[in-house]
Amino acid sequence: xxxxxxxxxxxxxxxxxxxxxxxxxxxxxxxxxxxxxxxxxxxxxxxxxxxxxxxxxxxxxxxxxxxxxxxxxxxxxxxxxxxxxxxxxxxxxxxxxxxxxxxxxxxxxxxxxxxxxxxxxxxxxxxxxxxxxxxxxxxxxxxxxxxxxxxxxxxxxxxxxxxxxxxxxxxxxxxxxxxxxxxxxxxxxxxxxxxxxxxxxxxxxxxxxxxxxxxxxxxxxxxxxxxxxxxxxxxxxxxxxxxxxxxxxxxxxxxxxxxxxxxxxxxxxxxxxxxxxxxxxxxxxxxxxxxxxxxxxxxxxxxxxxxxxxxxx
Amino acid sequence: xxxxxxxxxxxxxxxxxxxxxxxxxxxxxxxxxxxxxxxxxxxxxxxxxxxxxxxxxxxxxxxxxxxxxxxxxxxxxxxxxxxxxxxxxxxxxxxxxxxxxxxxxxxxxxxxxxxxxxxxxxxxxxxxxxxxxxxxxxxxxxxxxxxxxxxxxxxxxxxxxxxxxxxxxxxxxxxxxxxxxxxxxxxxxxxxxxxxxxxxxxxxxxxxxxxxxxxxxxxxxxxxxxxxxxxxxxxxxxxxxxxxxxxxxxxxxxxxxxxxxxxxx
Numbered sequence: 001x002x003x004x005x006x007x008x009x010x011x012x013x014x015x016x017x018x019x020x021x022x023x024x025x026x027x028x029x030x031x032x033x034x035x036x037x038x039x040x041x042x043x044x045x046x047x048x049x050x051x052x053x054x055x056x057x058x059x060x061x062x063x064x065x066x067x068x069x070x071x072x073x074x075x076x077x078x079x080x081x082x083x084x085x086x087x088x089x090x091x092x093x094x095x096x097x098x099x100x101x102x103x104x105x106x107x108x109x110x111x112x113x114x115x116x117x118x119x120x121x122x123x124x125x126x127x128x129x130x131x132x133x134x135x136x137x138x139x140x141x142x143x144x145x146x147x148x149x150x151x152x153x154x155x156x157x158x159x160x161x162x163x164x165x166x167x168x169x170x171x172x173x174x175x176x177x178x179x180x181x182x183x184x185x186x187x188x189x190x191x192x193x194x195x196x197x198x199x200x201x202x203x204x205x206x207x208x209x210x211x212x213x214x215x216x217x218x219x220x221x222x223x224x225x226x227x228x229x230x231x232x233x234x235x236x237x238x239x240x241x242x243x244x245x246x247x248x249x250x251x252x253x254x255x256x257x258x259x260x261x262x263x264x265x266x267x268x269x270x271x272x273x274x275x276x277x278x279x280x281x282x283x284x285x286x287x288x289x290x291x292x293x294x295x296x297x298x299x300x301x302x303x304x305x306x307x308x309x310x311x312x313x
Numbered sequence: 314x315x316x317x318x319x320x321x322x323x324x325x326x327x328x329x330x331x332x333x334x335x336x337x338x339x340x341x342x343x344x345x346x347x348x349x350x351x352x353x354x355x356x357x358x359x360x361x362x363x364x365x366x367x368x369x370x371x372x373x374x375x376x377x378x379x380x381x382x383x384x385x386x387x388x389x390x391x392x393x394x395x396x397x398x399x400x401x402x403x404x405x406x407x408x409x410x411x412x413x414x415x416x417x418x419x420x421x422x423x424x425x426x427x428x429x430x431x432x433x434x435x436x437x438x439x440x441x442x443x444x445x446x447x448x449x450x451x452x453x454x455x456x457x458x459x460x461x462x463x464x465x466x467x468x469x470x471x472x473x474x475x476x477x478x479x480x481x482x483x484x485x486x487x488x489x490x491x492x493x494x495x496x497x498x499x500x501x502x503x504x505x506x507x508x509x510x511x512x513x514x515x516x517x518x519x520x521x522x523x524x525x526x527x528x529x530x531x532x533x534x535x536x537x538x539x540x541x542x543x544x545x546x547x548x549x550x551x552x553x554x555x556x557x558x559x560x561x562x563x564x565x566x567x568x569x570x571x572x573x574x575x576x577x578x
Contacts (some may be wrong), residue, residue, distance in 0.1 A: 089420070158421075
């Protein structure tokens with residue numbers, strides 16, 4: 001909790017539970033998000049991320065637990081809270097028949113923003129989203145990246161203090177993702193608190209000051225990306241490939257060289273502190289991999305370690 | 314940084330949803346306006362003048378009216394029913410499931426009830442406008458015989474709301490649009506044809522009349538005729554109004570429940 005002490009909390013969740021008829025999507029999660037930080041939710045599909053997002057957007061009510069957003073109780077102050085939030089849903093939810101500018105201005109109506117302010121604000125946001133030259137085009141004709149940027153611009157129409165983004169870059173090509181990250185950085189510099197869900201580890205490492213990893217409806221780890229790596233993984237990872245269909249046979253022989261060994265279908269991962277030394281030791285005992293790679297531990301190693309390697313559909 | 318939000322002047326929040334629909338319509342109205350003026354003229358011309366000539370030749374007046382006058386008010390009733398039907402099934406499921414704009418709306422200060430009320434208020438607005446146009450068209454065919462005809466737009470709005478409210482509520486429970494097609498085929502088409510729309514209820518065999526009188530559109534048609542011709546018994550008129558009001562109110566309460574369940578639970 002040392003980070004929480006550093007600044008003012010904008011959102012506090014304690015033992016949040018969300019239960020649908022016979023399914024418990026979120027099983028008691030607690031976390032605090034501070035003003036100005038970018039906070040991430042990582043987790044495989046079905047981990048309860050989206051249900052958690054819907055609760056902290058003051059849209060769906062927790063089955064139990066306490067939640068304070070912007071110092072208010074969403075149960076009694078939902079509209080007031082939502083007036084100060086921006087939400088970027090997983091799907092774009094834009095009006096396809098209308099123009100880019102119309103989408104922004106019409107959405108502003110929901111916040112009761114006057115027409116003059118809306119017009120000026122839309123112009124600003126079109127520039128922010130790099131859509132000024134497409135302002136009068138139908139949304140249907142935009143590329144996926146442009147639609148995504150418009151959805152983010154739309155979420156900013158009310159100048160929110162807290163922006164909640166559910167998988168903001170899923171389905172985008174690398175250029176579109178980088179442009180979007182750059183825009184999110186810019187918002188962060190402007191002091192907008194952001195909560196982001198993603199299953200891209202590089203995105204989480206790039207954007208998040210702090211994150212939680214969710215799995216099966218609970219939080220399994222929490223902290224800044226570098227700290228999580230230090231805590232849940234080793235400094236380096238050695239990736240070995242062998243010319244064999246059954247790399248398992250090397251498992252027992254390699255175990256003595258690493259703190260942890262992970263056998264994947266196509267390669268073996270050795271979690272170690274000094275990869276080059278390990279590699280040399282392996283060579284010395286006569287194990288010769290077809291290829292070897294030494295790399296730093298990443299958030300992905302933490303994620304896979306914590307949430308398991310089984311594919312979740 | 315000033316926060317420009319929530320400067321509502323004590324107006325209910327659903328007005329923002331109404332505005333949204335109005336603005337959307339202002340951008341996309343061109344297609345529908347021509348049809349809302351031309352359709353009644355086509356119908357009156359084809360049925361009233363064409364079929365009407367045969368009817369007059371064979372049976373003379375229908376309930377004291379020429380055939381074209383007899384069917385003119387029911388055209389207002391069927392059109393406002395169709396407005397409620399068309400606006401309340403596919404567009405609502407689209408906004409919930411396909412383009413998900415209602416989900417975007419519940420992430421703003423709006424509550425599911427605001428979305429419902431704004432939607433219904435907008436459909437009623439359209440019905441009033443349609444009612445005015447139809448009243449003028451019907452009038453130009455000489456079918457208006459009483460000052461009560463000035464209530465025709467209101468009657469049209471009541472008919473639209475009576476259909477729209479339960480249909481929106483139902484659409485909010487639907488997983489696909491398969492049921493909509495069934496409702497259209499097995500409820501709306503028969504209702505359109507058999508609600509004493511094109512021939513008086515006395516033409517039906519006695520055992521079918523209670524069924525006809527149970528059809529919601531029958532009450533709308535009867536009200537529209539009563540207003541156009543300035544006749545009809547007070548008790549019957551009250552019963553028609555109550556029937557439609559009960560549908561509307563029940564639909565609104567049902568819709569509050571289904572919209573909340575679908576959008577925020």
